[in-house]
Amino acid sequence: MAYVAVKGGETAIANAHRWLAEERRGDPAVPEIDVTQIREQLSLAIDRVMCEGSCYDRDLAALAIKQARGDIQEAVFMIRAYRTTLPRFGASEPLDTIQMRAARRISAAFKDIPGGQVLGPTFDYTHRLLDFTLAANGEADIPPALKSEEPQEYPMPNIASVFAHEDLLEVDVPTPDAPEPYDLTRQPMRFPAGRDQRLQALARGDEGFLLGLAYSGMRGWGNTHPLCGEIRYGEVDVEFVPEELGFPIEIGEILLTECVMITGGKGGANKAPQYGRGYGLVFGHCERKSMSMSMVDIALKAADAGEAANAPVKDEEFVLYHSDNVEASGFVQHLKLPHYVDFQAGLLTIRQLRAEFFERQRANGEATEPAAIGELVS
Amino acid sequence: MTVTAQQSNQPTQQYNYAYLDEQTKRMIRRAILKALAIPGYQVPFGSREMPVPYGWGTGGIQVTAAIIGPDDVFKCIDQGADDTTNAVSIRQFFAKVADVATTEATSEATIVQSRHRIPEKTLKQGQILVLQVPQPEPLRGLEARETETRAMHAYEEYGVKYVSLYQSIAAHGRITTGAGYPAMVNQRYLMTPSPIPKFDNPKINQSDAIMLFGAGREKRIYAVPPHTDVRSLDFEDYPFEIQSWEEICALCGSEDSYLDEVVLDDEGNRMFVCSDTHHCSVRRDAGHAGPLAGHALATAQEAAE
Numbered sequence: 001m002a003y004v005a006v007k008g009g010e011t012a013i014a015n016a017h018r019w020l021a022e023e024r025r026g027d028p029a030v031p032e033i034d035v036t037q038i039r040e041q042l043s044l045a046i047d048r049v050m051c052e053g054s055c056y057d058r059d060l061a062a063l064a065i066k067q068a069r070g071d072i073q074e075a076v077f078m079i080r081a082y083r084t085t086l087p088r089f090g091a092s093e094p095l096d097t098i099q100m101r102a103a104r105r106i107s108a109a110f111k112d113i114p115g116g117q118v119l120g121p122t123f124d125y126t127h128r129l130l131d132f133t134l135a136a137n138g139e140a141d142i143p144p145a146l147k148s149e150e151p152q153e154y155p156m157p158n159i160a161s162v163f164a165h166e167d168l169l170e171v172d173v174p175t176p177d178a179p180e181p182y183d184l185t186r187q188p189m190r191f192p193a194g195r196d197q198r199l200q201a202l203a204r205g206d207e208g209f210l211l212g213l214a215y216s217g218m219r220g221w222g223n224t225h226p227l228c229g230e231i232r233y234g235e236v237d238v239e240f241v242p243e244e245l246g247f248p249i250e251i252g253e254i255l256l257t258e259c260v261m262i263t264g265g266k267g268g269a270n271k272a273p274q275y276g277r278g279y280g281l282v283f284g285h286c287e288r289k290s291m292s293m294s295m296v297d298i299a300l301k302a303a304d305a306g307e308a309a310n311a312p313v314k315d316e317e318f319v320l321y322h323s324d325n326v327e328a329s330g331f332v333q334h335l336k337l338p339h340y341v342d343f344q345a346g347l348l349t350i351r352q353l354r355a356e357f358f359e360r361q362r363a364n365g366e367a368t369e370p371a372a373i374g375e376l377v378s
Numbered sequence: 379m380t381v382t383a384q385q386s387n388q389p390t391q392q393y394n395y396a397y398l399d400e401q402t403k404r405m406i407r408r409a410i411l412k413a414l415a416i417p418g419y420q421v422p423f424g425s426r427e428m429p430v431p432y433g434w435g436t437g438g439i440q441v442t443a444a445i446i447g448p449d450d451v452f453k454c455i456d457q458g459a460d461d462t463t464n465a466v467s468i469r470q471f472f473a474k475v476a477d478v479a480t481t482e483a484t485s486e487a488t489i490v491q492s493r494h495r496i497p498e499k500t501l502k503q504g505q506i507l508v509l510q511v512p513q514p515e516p517l518r519g520l521e522a523r524e525t526e527t528r529a530m531h532a533y534e535e536y537g538v539k540y541v542s543l544y545q546s547i548a549a550h551g552r553i554t555t556g557a558g559y560p561a562m563v564n565q566r567y568l569m570t571p572s573p574i575p576k577f578d579n580p581k582i583n584q585s586d587a588i589m590l591f592g593a594g595r596e597k598r599i600y601a602v603p604p605h606t607d608v609r610s611l612d613f614e615d616y617p618f619e620i621q622s623w624e625e626i627c628a629l630c631g632s633e634d635s636y637l638d639e640v641v642l643d644d645e646g647n648r649m650f651v652c653s654d655t656h657h658c659s660v661r662r663d664a665g666h667a668g669p670l671a672g673h674a675l676a677t678a679q680e681a682a683e
Binding site: 009010012013077080081084085087185186187188190191192321326327329330331333334337338339341342344345346347348349352353356 | 393394397399422423424425426427428429431432433434436456457458461462463464466467470493494495512522523524525550551552554556557558573574575576577595597598621623636637638639653
């Protein structure tokens, strides 16, 4: 049998792309899916793409998901590659999440907290039984969720305000003359990383990777088992100060999930015992991601505070350098590119070493020539 | 092989010339100038997300995008070949977004972007070689932490690299590194020449051309300016040596080029051909012939050209 040398002609590449487009479309007898359907009915996929793509645009995310045939990491990559070409007008004012119009807010630390436990739209407590009516004839009209008679407390107090009067929970105090926040999309990774750089990397990081890290910390590879102080999900206003106006104006609303994890801190000679906090903030409704993010934040802060960085989740370089799935996916998949030049270099060395090995054996009168694999098999 | 004409940039005007915005190009040029001023030193830069994946040449593409102009002639190779898939893709990218002429002829190119090879034809003054780099840190295999390796470079603390070469000799009787062979630049910075075979290392030493190295994912640029000493690490009793073959190129008969091994069948038959496809075709055109001249592989290459 003769092999065909693998050389990629331009025609072959163009054809491969055409085939890909065909596969994306699937059976032409089945109606084409519309990006608005993806936007409305695959909203959590949209959230994840916006979050890891670092670009809040539901329509673009829907387009990316369609073009990527539902491959979420591929969609994230497309959004990133588009985002990087966008002109930059400036940075918004810091978001005020206590002003969030919360659709969901729960705390595991207290039975009840000011503002109440608001379940909102959640998979929690659903039974994961396949609902075959969704596949059969579509769903019947969904009865609307009942509206509360009492309006929800607004602004909804957060876990920090609950603890405030006792100073039991560590407070993140903004540095008054803080420089511009670190921006990983413009600057390379730098160590030791500031918390701004760290949180940005985590917010962009791969959900699966962060989930695994957070889980490893709970299972004993890092000894962190924090408490979920609060998770809230809802809409927050974004304000921007245009140079020509000089005062903030609202430019839109975005949906966010915020998570605060709390963990016991024993204090020290000059520091009263106090709960420490880890922070997670992500676009859209990505609860698993926001929880994982705040747990990794806690683990990294523990290492800052002098605990030995003796587990992957506590190691800043390990966590930050490997959490970006666009980087990871690209580099892992680059192994598909031809490597025959370096392989040839390795092959020469191995053959040389083998020749020397058998020469030594012959000299010692030990063994014979190696059998060719073909002979062994047949 | 002649230079192909420029293509119209019309359909891609949603993007700036050569894809990157001017601010970004300026930032990358500053990094390149710094890299040229400190030969072999890895300059961190604000690498952007590109429309090709990390590990597929994003660093090289950004370097090229920052230095390319409409008058340039661009050549792109991967494994020495102009017709490998990724080389084709990157060449088409610049033909489209930079409205630039492309070529396969090494001597006609003003910019040669490459992965894993340096062309056989000696580069001359006025040419720029842009190498795509997956891992810019020559010490990474020995020390995983960037904070540590940066300090090691600052203190010129390269003993550990020599120890690893010594260990290779102790275990195998020779230095077994075949590609990405570490080199000392201008007697100061240890550099990885990217995963080119060590066969190509001598081409970097005292070259007339500018050599730029771009690592997109790791966000580093480094450079070897023309006429710079680049010494591959070795020992007095174990001097640096490059690869050699008992075979010659089956197509052009070349005795001194880097050869790829092409497996012909399941019976162990194989042929050796020049990895630098352009070099090979120039020699064939000049009348040189190897033992398998006229083999389907050569005709396929000519058809592609």
